[in-house]
Amino acid sequence: MPTRFRFIGRRVVIGLVQLVGLVLAVFFLIRLLPADPAARLVGQNATPEALAAARHTLGLDRPLMIQLADYLGLWGRAGVLEANLGTSWSSGAPVLTEIHQTLPITVELITLSFMGAFLVAFPIGTLCATRPGGVADRGTFVFTLFAGSQPEFWWGVLFIYVFFYLLNAAPPPLGRLDPLSTPPAVVTGFITIDSLLAWNFTALGDGLYHLMLPVATKVFVLSGPMIKMIRQNMVRALSSDYILYAESCGLPPRTIARYALRNALAPALTLIGVLYGYVLGGAVLIETIFSLGGIGQYAVNAVLNFDYPAIEGVVLVITAVSLVVYLVLDVVQVLLDPRVAE
């Protein structure tokens, strides 16, 4: 037991140090790059006085270390240390509020996509592992190689063309709900959960209808690497000594499959961690195509507007979320297989 705690504690400490390091790195990096947010704000034909005024309003005329102290909350107003991510330069709203609105949208998209991809990948990967080198295995291999190397934004656009324009079976890519419908009261920010909580099945149906194509696009792209990893884990588990032993004992195939499954699932968990960054990066593209308004789309707008507080906020939150994901996966893994901690 103490080894486990020490292992997890070590991970938490490393994670926090990484978070602080990244926040500082991003703070200095975006200020060292040659972009000029003040010029962007006042426009091309502004007078030098207007430019200087804008620079002063944004606080960019102060020394770098003072700006950092201000951002962290060591200089006057509340800062990052008091969980205040500042005010967006483009919208004027608090960054934390905006992230609070956009993050659940992305988390919902990613969660549903992971679930969908796992439901597709698990049976296929397992089937391939039972007959490695067979026709199904080789066919699936070509599919995984193909799906894993596809531009998901193009497939999203293609799906819209086929299912919205040609077949009229999907909504136009204009958001999460029909603009004429009443959205459910915001509790979690997840359309699916909020509409269930409000017992509003019209909104639930509408939300799922609008999520159908974005999720399908992500499932298609994600299923490639996922099938590959599940297959590898299953093949490894099935060829191990304890399975050989179970077979030689004459245990029924069902029982053997159950043994293999449990041991194949533990490494399969890590693939969520491995794919997380990849999926989140892709969410930027999918949200842009379908106008979902998640944190990916928020990040795009923040970057294109040179909105430093919003950029810093997005980086901080995305890193924090990924640290939590990694930590939870580590803990689950240690619980499943204590040898990991040693």
Added chain:
Amino acid sequence: MTRLRAYPTLVIGLVLVTLAVLLAVLSPYIVPYAPNTATPDVEMAPPRLTQIPHLLMQGAPVHWFGTDAAGLDVFSRVLTAPRTDLIIAISANLLSMFAGTLIGLLCGFYRGWLSELVMRISDLVQSFPILISGMILVTLAGRNAGNIILALGLLYTPIYVRLARVEVLSQRSRGYVEASRALGMREIVIAARHVLPNSLAPSLIQASVMVGFGILTTAGLSFVGAGVRPPTPEWGLMIAGGVDDMIQGQWWPSVFPGVAISLTVFGFAALGNGLERLYAR
């Protein structure tokens, strides 16, 4: 020939990658229209796939893949795009492979707090979605091909650091290293002359896959408006430019560049897989 038949992915990959590289080199000499010059009065002409494309014939009348909303010839632009996409992806990977292999070699050979710190920084860079960090770096540094190369080169470096370091760690205790040491060779000479060449294979295999991802990232960046500027002939920009037309049924400005990028990246992935199998044999 019989040996090649045992590696179908290698063959498919080589064919597609060669085609893309040839287009990157030869496209200005073979495309029928200048990629950035609109043909007057032919906006949104539908593709005419039943006719013969006029390769090598400048100013030929057929728009084989149709024209886009600005009257630009889609066929010529699709064929010219590898110039941008391939050059960015390959240069970025050369840059990061050089830097990453060097750092990985040093980190694997001299282990201490510095190499530990380098590995933690690599973790940090790798843990963040490349599309988002790339978007920030490129937009704030200035949206041009050179900055995309630098940004992707920086972001891909940790991958090569890791690959080189793992390989060096497994090589450094092999017999030939011990033998060189026993002969009194200096560590740096052993590292550069003996361990380095033996540690390159995994990085080279990975490079093929990574060039494909580099193309995807380059196209993704311009798709969200954080990459090269229009009207550069670039696949991601072309797809983005055609999205609105596609929803109204005019599919060709987006679909053809999409097919091109899809096949090219698949080619690089297949080549990587083929090389991996060849190496593992």
